[in-house]
Amino acid sequence: MADGMLSNGAVREINGSDQSNDVIDIYPLSSYYFGSKEASPFKDETLADRIQRMKFNYAAHGLRTRVEAVILVELFKHPHLLLLQVRNSIFTLPGGRLKPGESDIVGLRRKLSSKLSVNGSDDETEWEVGELLGMWWKPDFETLLYPYLPSNVKKPKECTKLFLVRLPVSRRFIVPKNLKLLAVPLCQIHENHKTYGPIISGVPQLLSKFSFNIIED
């Protein structure tokens, strides 16, 4: 069992109110392998087309749920978040839309394998999906999101759920050629709404209650 070191250097008082699941073990970026696979089909559509498609789907299936993963690694003694970059300016957390009737955990594992693993691999169960960190709601089809369901909204159109996904000490990440996988430090994401949008730039605040246990060789 590797020795851990608390990344903030401050002594952590054990006072009976701590829970072991408030600690996240993170491993160095260098302990992971990154490769690529053929590009995933990308829906190239205008915003108007996209809204049309969402309206159609809503009429058929109701509330659309997205599940996204917050995955962390260590670099320079600071936690880094794994982000996918589409084209040059759009950043997303790994994840995607649930199929109708699919559960959150099963859907997230499916999406993580689809975006980050070899196609057709059997390792979906290897994704350790942890706790729900936060939820964002879309009252209507336009893009504004809120971290609560406004009280006058009876029929929200989309709900995005963020889950903590804990990584093992090592694994292979195989990413479609048309996406880039980045490890971005929390200090760069924090309050950087302009580059990363409200969901990603709010992740450091959702993670603040955890303490990071950096496990090095």
Place this chain on the structure above:
Amino acid sequence: MVTSAVVNTYPLSSYTFGTKEPKMEKDTSVADRLARMKVNYMKEGMRTSVEGILLVQEHNHPHILLLQIGNTFCKLPGGRLKPGENEIEGLKRKLTSKLGATVPALVPDWQLPNSIVLGDQFCLKMWVLGSVAEYTLAVLIGECVAIWWRPNFETIMYPYCPPHITKPKECKKLYLVHLSEREYFAVPKNLKLLAVPLFELYDNVQRYGPVISTIPQQLSRFQFNMITK
């Protein structure tokens, strides 16, 4: 401490609000506050402060109780822990200090008037009004929802300990507080107690600062059970 994904919130009207003697701020300016923080740091090391998120509901939307000082500055009820103090106990102490009602403590005191000698059968009992005690709020401290770090003796805080900072000056922990259905709050006369809806806090850094304005995101994973009468 209680962990629960469901938070019961009761209407504002089920709580009673009174007043009590003013609780003045120890510092009159931000500069004073930071200077006092530096003195305490030299003596006691990193400051740990705890603050409580107390929720009520109005119009089916969660509202957070905030204390307003003067005309604009809002803060959560809470404060600095004593060295070595347990976080949960410290938060209860601070909530009682800021919002607990004061009641006179009735202390029995056997006291015979100086010059009267009484027979064996009876003695004069005098009930003396002892010191004023604060009625402890019957609150359940829930889980920690956020931790903010102050790397230097400056006002800026971060939701992580910034890289290369080995000696943070303050660690502030925000705890969810579960209120019971009825409660009596006594607000110090120099402060106002506000119930602010989550939608007003969201994205409103200018008015409420980075810590309070991001509470809606940190509460987004909870399910609010809005109880009406």
